[in-house]
Structures are given as structure tokens and as C-alpha cells.
Amino acid sequence: MAGDPRFEMQIDFAAKELTVKLVYYGPALSGKTSNLRAIHWLGTSNACGDLMTLETKNDRTLFFDMLPITVSSGSGLKVRLKLFTVPGQVMHNATRRLVLQGTDGVAFIADSQRSEADANRESFLNLKCNLEENAIDPERIPIIIQFNKRDMASIRTDEELELIAQRSREPIYKAVATRGYGVMQTLRGLIRDTWTKLEEDHELEEKFGISPIHFMTEVEAKLKHDPGPRGR
Amino acid sequence: MTLDQTNAADIMMGDVVRLEDVLSRDSVTSVCKSFFGLFGLPVRVISHEGDLLADVHRDQPLCNYLNTLGNGERECARTVGVVRDLEHDVQTIVHPCFTGAVYRIVPLEYQGRPIGRFIVGPYVPAETTQPPESLLSIDESIDAATACAHFDTMPRVREHVAEEISAHLKGVLELLLFSGHRAQLASTMQVASVRENYRELAEKNEALKSSFEELKKLDQLKSTFLATVSHELRSPLTSIIGYTEMLESGAAGALSNGQAEFLGTIRNKADQLLGLISSLLDLGRLEAKSLDLKHEPIDPHALLSDLAATIVPTANRRNVSLDIQIGDETPKLWGDPVRLSQILLNLADNAVKFSDEGGMVTIRAEQGEIDAAGASGLGAALFTASRPAVLLTVQDGGMGIAEHNLSKIFDAFYQVDAGTTRVHGGAGLGLSIVKQLVDGHGGKIEVTSTLGEGTIFSVTLPAADEDA
Ligand SMILES: Nc1nc2c(ncn2[C@@H]2O[C@H](COP(=O)(O)OP(=O)(O)O)[C@@H](O)[C@H]2O)c(=O)[nH]1
Ligand SMILES: [Mg+2]
Numbered sequence: 001m002a003g004d005p006r007f008e009m010q011i012d013f014a015a016k017e018l019t020v021k022l023v024y025y026g027p028a029l030s031g032k033t034s035n036l037r038a039i040h041w042l043g044t045s046n047a048c049g050d051l052m053t054l055e056t057k058n059d060r061t062l063f064f065d066m067l068p069i070t071v072s073s074g075s076g077l078k079v080r081l082k083l084f085t086v087p088g089q090v091m092h093n094a095t096r097r098l099v100l101q102g103t104d105g106v107a108f109i110a111d112s113q114r115s116e117a118d119a120n121r122e123s124f125l126n127l128k129c130n131l132e133e134n135a136i137d138p139e140r141i142p143i144i145i146q147f148n149k150r151d152m153a154s155i156r157t158d159e160e161l162e163l164i165a166q167r168s169r170e171p172i173y174k175a176v177a178t179r180g181y182g183v184m185q186t187l188r189g190l191i192r193d194t195w196t197k198l199e200e201d202h203e204l205e206e207k208f209g210i211s212p213i214h215f216m217t218e219v220e221a222k223l224k225h226d227p228g229p230r231g232r
Numbered sequence: 233m234t235l236d237q238t239n240a241a242d243i244m245m246g247d248v249v250r251l252e253d254v255l256s257r258d259s260v261t262s263v264c265k266s267f268f269g270l271f272g273l274p275v276r277v278i279s280h281e282g283d284l285l286a287d288v289h290r291d292q293p294l295c296n297y298l299n300t301l302g303n304g305e306r307e308c309a310r311t312v313g314v315v316r317d318l319e320h321d322v323q324t325i326v327h328p329c330f331t332g333a334v335y336r337i338v339p340l341e342y343q344g345r346p347i348g349r350f351i352v353g354p355y356v357p358a359e360t361t362q363p364p365e366s367l368l369s370i371d372e373s374i375d376a377a378t379a380c381a382h383f384d385t386m387p388r389v390r391e392h393v394a395e396e397i398s399a400h401l402k403g404v405l406e407l408l409l410f411s412g413h414r415a416q417l418a419s420t421m422q423v424a425s426v427r428e429n430y431r432e433l434a435e436k437n438e439a440l441k442s443s444f445e446e447l448k449k450l451d452q453l454k455s456t457f458l459a460t461v462s463h464e465l466r467s468p469l470t471s472i473i474g475y476t477e478m479l480e481s482g483a484a485g486a487l488s489n490g491q492a493e494f495l496g497t498i499r500n501k502a503d504q505l506l507g508l509i510s511s512l513l514d515l516g517r518l519e520a521k522s523l524d525l526k527h528e529p530i531d532p533h534a535l536l537s538d539l540a541a542t543i544v545p546t547a548n549r550r551n552v553s554l555d556i557q558i559g560d561e562t563p564k565l566w567g568d569p570v571r572l573s574q575i576l577l578n579l580a581d582n583a584v585k586f587s588d589e590g591g592m593v594t595i596r597a598e599q600g601e602i603d604a605a606g607a608s609g610l611g612a613a614l615f616t617a618s619r620p621a622v623l624l625t626v627q628d629g630g631m632g633i634a635e636h637n638l639s640k641i642f643d644a645f646y647q648v649d650a651g652t653t654r655v656h657g658g659a660g661l662g663l664s665i666v667k668q669l670v671d672g673h674g675g676k677i678e679v680t681s682t683l684g685e686g687t688i689f690s691v692t693l694p695a696a697d698e699d700a
Contacts, residue, residue: 052417066246080345
């Protein structure tokens with residue numbers, strides 16, 4: 001996260017407020033919007049704001065979806081997590097790039113169906129490209145990968161994902177977003193990795209007196225209504 | 233809704249900067265009016281920055297009366313000032329007035345940030361039945377009976393009802409806020425996306441333009457190179473041919489049969505090479521647009537009989553018959569006689585080459601037309617549709633050319649396949665030169681072909697004026 005100061009994580013010391021941007025990226029129809037919907041109905045209502053969707057009439061994301069989550073920690077620090085999805089369709093690349101501006105962490109939502117392997121790869125390369133265009137180093141930003149649609153036929157098997165996970169630099173999660181399985185694990189994993197990175201870069205513990213473990217405990221408490229026993 | 237005041241960081245975070253950016257004063261005011269109409273409670277909406285966005289109330293007789301009293305007026309102004317500045321991020325504040333009325337201050341929060349508040353009141357909680365001592369003792373000149381009478385006309389509501397009503401108004405305002413924000417984001421994103429797309433396209437255009445310039449330069453370089461090299465090659469070759477001819481003529485003594493035969497072959501090959509180099513030179517000049525074409529009337533009969541004389545020996549050797557036809561009405565051509573012969577010779581030579589043993593080549597001249605404007609172009613009615621021309625066709629019954637190759641045959645150095653080059657010789661220069669020459673004359677060349685049946689080249693060239 002170097003370069004343009006506009007694109008740094010927003011810290012407001014006076015208000016003891018910190019805004020963290022998390023982007024759900026991935027090919028069209030992989031389940032990004034479904035993830036946010038599930039978080040919205042699983043999360044506690046006092047933490048999750050309203051889900052804003054900007055979509056066309058046939059449910060395709062036009063600009064983005066946005067879900068604000070506010071975690072007021074005991075130490076007086078207020079953390080505003082802003083979850084965004086990008087439009088997956090190839091033609092919306094400019095919009096994807098805009099949404100990606102200033103992001104602090106990325107959840108890449110892959111479609112588990114075998115037929116979608118190419119679309120996943122292409123979208124991931126596109127993610128790398130757009131991060132670079134936004135002066136964000138893809139090697140340094142936290143990225144996690146979710147294999148969604150685990151309930152569908154002809155998907156990559158659990159054994160295959162096991163092998164993939166061993167080779168993968170990014171942590172792998174499994175989910176059925178439409179039923180809420182694995183969605184919260186994915187989100188918690190993303191928040192944990194992002195927070196760890198922010199701690200390294202900004203020494204939040206020193207500035208706000210909140211340790212990463214402490215913060216994650218508070219996040220877990222806020223987002224605890226997760227029924228899903230699946231995933232990692 | 234102003235886009236320009238919203239800075240880039242807030243757009244990318246999807247945050248609302250100021251309440252008035254997403255809520256219009258008109259819509260807030262009309263919500264407050266209907267609220268006032270329903271419950272009779274005064275409402276003010278204030279942004280986080282302290283701007284008054286809506287103020288719907290009716291002057292209360294009690295307040296008017298108190299304002300006529302020195303202490304009353306002072307205390308009233310103080311209370312209103314305090315209430316206006318009261319703000320809490322999340323909790324509702326109920327602030328008492330010395331009159332026994334209260335103000336209810338409800339914070340508006342959006343996405344975890346305070347964005348403004350609304351104030352309901354003054355109203356008297358229905359639970360309070362008597363005017364308090366603080367009202368009656370506010371000023372020594374107060375008339376208790378008047379004050380009590382006015383007190384009774386104040387809007388009255390039970391606290392838990394006031395709480396419910398406020399919660400309802402909060403819900404309505406937050407909903408307005410949400411949809412206003414949604415609309416703002418959509419339009420901001422729309423504009424930003426268009427800009428971003430434009431930026432990307434402009435960048436790509438720039439790259440294309442510079443690579444096009446690069447190509448043009450290379451092309452120029454190639455043409456100059458061709459012209460120079462072929463010129464340099466020609467001089468020594470002319471000497472080789474000259475000395476060979478001298479040897480053949482016995483200028484250096486009598487030759488044995490074998491020597492004469494070998495010299496014949498040398499000269500033959502040298503001639504071929506010279507022809508090839510001349511073609512290269514032509515191509516170079518044509519591409520550099522430096523070939524001068526003469527323009528004079530040319531009789532089609534003379535043109536075709538010259539052609540026949542030149543081509544007959546080759547045709548005979550391959551046992552190919554020639555059919556030469558000239559239409560009755562065929563006008564004279566307008567062009568360079570040497571170059572026109574070159575065009576026809578090239579096409580006829582090819583036709584003979586690609587004909588099977590015993591085949592037939594038809595060469596025809598007839599009246600034709602050239603479109604002056606694009607055939608059905610805009611304003612075609614205003615242009616002369618066509619002008620007189622001569623159509624020259626050269627048809628063979630050879631193996632034909634596959635459809636996908638037809639568009640490439642006029643490219644320099646292109647041969648339909650490597651095999652035919654080996655069988656028939658040539659460097660693939662012929663047709664590209666022909667095309668350039670035809671273009672140089674303001675004519676056009678077309679080819680149609682059926683695999684296994686043969687090929688027809690049609691050349692349309694401008695006719696000379698009638699009286700020429
Ligand atoms: N069976 C199944 N369908 C899913 C799952 N997640 C999403 N979908 C469906 O896939 C389609 C696209 O989902 P959406 O969230 O709009 O994809 P987006 O383009 O990535 O935002 C919708 O019809 C969803 O109902 C899943 O885990 N299982
Ligand atoms: Mg979507």
C-alpha cells in the first residue's frame with residue numbers, strides 16, 4: 001500500500017475511527033453478491049448496516065454491492081468495515097478497477113464447477129492487473145480464495161481442493177453462499193489476514209491499544225450467528 | 233446533488249460526506265410537514281455540520297408571550313441555542329425547557345458515522361399536567377393566569393408515544409438517506425466509469441497511433457530499400473549479360489558446342505534475374521509513388537495483337553490455345569502503353585502457366601464502366617454514376633485458387649503455395665505490380681475463381697475521350 005496517499009487506509013485519529021475496505025472479486029455469477037446477502041442476514045443487525053445493491057433488472061451487478069459493518073471495540077476504537085463486490089462481467093472492467101481503488105483486502109470468489117476453471121483463472125489475472133493499475137502490490141495485499149457453490153454437481157472434489165490448498169499461497173475456503181455455509185468463515189479469515197497486514201504497516205496496537213487477537217475476538221462476537229460447520 | 237464536492241477517497245469508500253449531498257431540502261421538508269400535519273409536533277433537521285435542512289413549526293402563544301418578558305426572552309433564546317448544539321452519536325437526548333416543555337434530539341447515523349440529527353419539540357409530555365414553578369417564576373412581571381392558559385395550548389403527547397413517533401421519523405429519514413445515497417453512488421459511478429473507459433481507450437488509441445506511425449516508417453524504408461538494392465544489382469548484371477553475349481558472338485574466339493550451350497543457359501538465367509530485378513525496382517518505385525505514368529490513347533486492337541505475338545511462343549510450347557476477342561464497341565484506353573502491355577502480359581503469362589496441357593486461355597477486351605462515386609454512396613445522385621471504361625478479362629481453365637487465398641494474391645511476395653512457386657517459377661511479384669499499375673491508372677482489378685475450373689482476372693481501365 002504505497003504511493004498515492006488518497007488510497008491509504010483511512011484513519012481518523014480524532015474520531016478514533018478506522019475504515020477498512022474489503023472487496024469481493026471473481027468471475028461473473030460466482031456468488032459474490034450472494035456472499036454479501038448471506039453476511040447481511042447472518043450478521044447481527046447492530047453491526048451490519050443495510051446492503052446496498054446497484055444492479056440491473058436481471059440481478060446482474062452493475063456497479064457494485066456494498067455492505068457496511070461497524071465494529072465498536074471496547075477500547076473506544078471504531079472500525080468501519082466496508083464490503084464491496086465488483087461486477088463480474090468482462091465489459092465492466094473500468095468499474096472493477098474503480099471499485100478496487102484503495103482496497104485493503106480481497107476475497108476472491110471462485111466457482112467450484114469444473115466448467116468455470118478458465119473463468120476463474122481469467123478473473124484472477126484480471127484482479128492482478130487491476131491491482132497493479134491502482135498501484136497496489138498484488139504480492140503484498142491480503143488475498144483469500146473461496147471455492148463457492150460446493151453444493152453443485154461436477155465440481156472440483158474436496159480431495160482436489162485439498163491438493164490445491166497445499167500448493168496455494170492464498171488460504172482456501174469452501175462455501176455454499178446461497179445457504180450461508182462458509183460465508184462467515186471466509187469473512188473472518190479475510191478480516192484476520194487484512195488486520196494482520198494493517199498491524200504490520202500501521203502498528204495499530206501501538207496507536208489504538210488493541211491487539212490483533214483482541215480485535216478478532218470482538219469481530220467474532222459481532223458476527224457470531226454462523227450456522228455453517230463447513231469450510232476450514 | 234453535487235458530485236464535485238465529494239472527494240475521490242469518499243467515493244471509493246462509498247461514504248456520504250454531508251447529509252445535504254444525498255438529501256434534498258425539499259424532500260426532507262415535505263416529510264417533516266406531513267409529520268407535523270399528523271402529530272402537530274414541530275420538527276427541525278440539522279446536518280452534522282450544523283446546517284438547518286428543514287424547520288417545520290408553528291409559533292406557540294406561550295413562547296410569543298414569554299418573548300415579551302425580558303428574562304423570558306433571554307432564557308428562551310438560551311434554551312434554543314443549547315438544544316441546537318446538542319448532539320450525541322447514538323443516543324436520543326430529551327432536553328427540558330423551563331416552561332415544562334421538552335425537546336427530543338434524535339441522532340441520525342449512517343454507516344457507522346454521525347451524519348446529523350432531528351429535533352422534535354417543544355412539546356409538553358402529557359404526563360406533566362401543571363406548569364412548573366420554573367415557568368411561573370421566570371420573570372417578576374409574568375402574569376400566571378395568562379401563562380397557564382398558554383401552557384394548556386402547547387402540543388401534548390405522552391413520552392412513549394413521542395418516542396415511537398420519533399423512531400418512525402428516524403426510519404423514514406434513514407430510508408430517504410439510503411436511497412439518496414444509492415442514487416448518488418450510481419450516478420457518480422456512472423460518470424467515473426465513463427471517464428475511466430475513456431481514459432483507457434485514449435491510452436490504447438495513442439499506442440495504436442504510434443505503432444501505426446512506426447509501421448508506416450518501416451514500409452517507407454522497405455520501398456526505398458527495394459529501389460536502391462535492385463538498382464545496385466542491375467549494373468553488374470548488365471555487364472554479365474553483355475560479356476556473355478560477346479562470348480556467344482565469338483568475340484573471344486570460336487566456341488565448342490558444349491561451351492555455346494552453357495553460355496546460352498547462363499544468358500537465359502541472367503535474363504531471368506534481370507527481369508526479376510526490374511520487377512523489384514518497379515515495385516519499389518510504385519510503392520514510393522515515384523513511377524511516372526504516361527497518359528495517351530491506346531487502341532485495344534494494337535494492344536492485344538502485340539500481346540498475342542509475345543505470348544504465342546510460350547503458349548505453343550505448352551500446347552495451350554489462345555482465344556482473343558475484341559468487342560465491337562470497345563473504346564480506346566487512356567494510359568501508359570508500356571505499362572498496360574506489362575499488365576496484360578503478366579496476366580496472360582500467368583494464365584498460360586497455370587493452364588493444363590491442351591487448355592485454352594481467353595483474352596477479351598470490351599466496353600466497361602468505372603464507378604465515379606462509391607456505388608451507392610451518400611449523395612450518389614449528385615455524382616456522375618460512372619464513366620466509360622474498357623474491361624479486359626483474362627480467363628484460364630487451370631486449377632483455380634481457393635477462396636481464402638483470393639484476397640492475398642495481390643500482396644507482394646505472395647504465392648498461393650510454395651509448391652506452385654517451384655513448378656512455375658517467379659517470386660510472387662507479378663500480381664502485386666499489376667495491381668499497383670492498375671491502381672496507378674485509376675482502374676480496378678478483380679479476380680474470381682472456382683477450384684478445378686479456372687480463374688478470371690478482370691481489369692477495368694479508363695477509356696480515352698471519344699474524340700481522342
Ligand atoms: N447452487 C448454488 N448457487 C449459487 C451459490 N452461490 C451463488 N449461486 C447462484 O449463482 C447465481 C449468481 O450469484 P451472484 O451472487 O449473483 O453472483 P455474482 O455475479 O458473483 O454476484 C445466482 O443465481 C445464485 O443464486 C451456491 O453456493 N450454490
Ligand atoms: Mg453480483
